[in-house]
Amino acid sequence: MKRWLASVVLAITLPVPSAHCGEGLGSFRDPKDGSLDLSEWLLDRKGFLPVPVIITEPAVGYGAGLFALFFRQSIREAAAQSLTSGRMEPPDIFVVGGLATQNGTWLGAGGGMVSFDEHRYRWRGGIARLNANLDFFGLGGTLPAAIGYNADGWASIQQGMVRLGQSDAWIVGRWNYFDLSNRLDFESDAARAGSIVRTNRSSGLGVSLEVDTRDNIFTPSRGWKGSLDVTYYDPDLGSDTRFRTYRAHAFVYSPIGKSVVLAGRADTRGANGDVPFYLLPFVDLRGVPAMRLQDRRTAVIETEARWNVTPRWALVGFAGAARAWGTNTSFSDGTDSRSAGAGFRYLIAQRLGMYAGMDFAWSTQDRAFYITVGNAWR
Numbered sequence: 001m002k003r004w005l006a007s008v009v010l011a012i013t014l015p016v017p018s019a020h021c022g023e024g025l026g027s028f029r030d031p032k033d034g035s036l037d038l039s040e041w042l043l044d045r046k047g048f049l050p051v052p053v054i055i056t057e058p059a060v061g062y063g064a065g066l067f068a069l070f071f072r073q074s075i076r077e078a079a080a081q082s083l084t085s086g087r088m089e090p091p092d093i094f095v096v097g098g099l100a101t102q103n104g105t106w107l108g109a110g111g112g113m114v115s116f117d118e119h120r121y122r123w124r125g126g127i128a129r130l131n132a133n134l135d136f137f138g139l140g141g142t143l144p145a146a147i148g149y150n151a152d153g154w155a156s157i158q159q160g161m162v163r164l165g166q167s168d169a170w171i172v173g174r175w176n177y178f179d180l181s182n183r184l185d186f187e188s189d190a191a192r193a194g195s196i197v198r199t200n201r202s203s204g205l206g207v208s209l210e211v212d213t214r215d216n217i218f219t220p221s222r223g224w225k226g227s228l229d230v231t232y233y234d235p236d237l238g239s240d241t242r243f244r245t246y247r248a249h250a251f252v253y254s255p256i257g258k259s260v261v262l263a264g265r266a267d268t269r270g271a272n273g274d275v276p277f278y279l280l281p282f283v284d285l286r287g288v289p290a291m292r293l294q295d296r297r298t299a300v301i302e303t304e305a306r307w308n309v310t311p312r313w314a315l316v317g318f319a320g321a322a323r324a325w326g327t328n329t330s331f332s333d334g335t336d337s338r339s340a341g342a343g344f345r346y347l348i349a350q351r352l353g354m355y356a357g358m359d360f361a362w363s364t365q366d367r368a369f370y371i372t373v374g375n376a377w378r
Helices: 002-009 039-044 075-081 187-193
Strands: 047-055 063-071 093-101 106-116 121-136 147-163 169-184 201-212 223-233 243-256 260-273 297-308 313-325 335-349 354-363 367-373
Touching (some): 169 223, 313 354
Antiparallel strands (some): 121 147, 147 169, 260 297, 354 367
8 A cells, every 4th residue: 555655646747837937938948959848947946836646547547636845945956065975965845735536536645855964864754644445356466356445544654764874875764654444345245355454553663774876866877776675563563463564676777878778677575464455565567557466475577778869859668577476375376467568758857867758558467558757666
């Protein structure tokens, strides 16, 4: 559930300028080539920024929403303060808003990210009130027909981060809290769902080691980002049951010549103990509906190539494979999924290295399209 929340909230399209921002359409043109470009506007933007959200996730259907972002300082000001460290640090930012989809799912959320002591310490997190209508396909996605269910309540993810010296590595401490009542569309389906845990409240503390050497936080061309995560949920922390969740992932980017960037992703997740069925790991892969393949273990590999056809336009191709296993099956007998797709990108903010575009994906389970701003991997 928390990964689904993250993917929805991060599905942000281009910012909508307010009428009093900038000096006419000329503010959104690159002075060198005359192309549409939001660099100057985004670099100097401070205060409130309205951001529309378009949702194309097959698990919840099409939808839309609006979030208001508040920048305490502009990106240009943050960059000026980062000259001494030699790395681009993000500005402090807060966000609040909501969204809804065609299957009746809705969410209201607020959160942010704030740095302290010259970016040595950082807080990031958010809290959401949601009512989600989703489908459960059984452990390993093996049910012949989905069981619809509703998850209604609160979710909170809070993280404190400490940089290790002057490196690109962080130690992260987190508190995850979910208070979600869950109701199957037909309670008679409970037997068909199998031996699953249906508790409401999950509260856990966790720790991570994160490393990020990417050359750009929006659309990287070199470097890598990865983390090792473990979270413990326990009744002593307010959880109804005792369980643990794990994740290890890495995203790697490498330029080939001047116009091609190759990227690779490896992502594995696990859970032990009495895990609520809606918090079981699921396959996160373009073309596979969120939470379509769930089990106690999942693994994903994906590769992507970006070809910069012109200074502004790029073509993207990607392919991946995944597997879910662990409750009733070994790795070799797990449920597989394969996906492939293509898309396009436009360099919408040249000075920030930010691309935006659309991906079209086909998988063993379904097909979908995604609006992408920055990097497709989270």
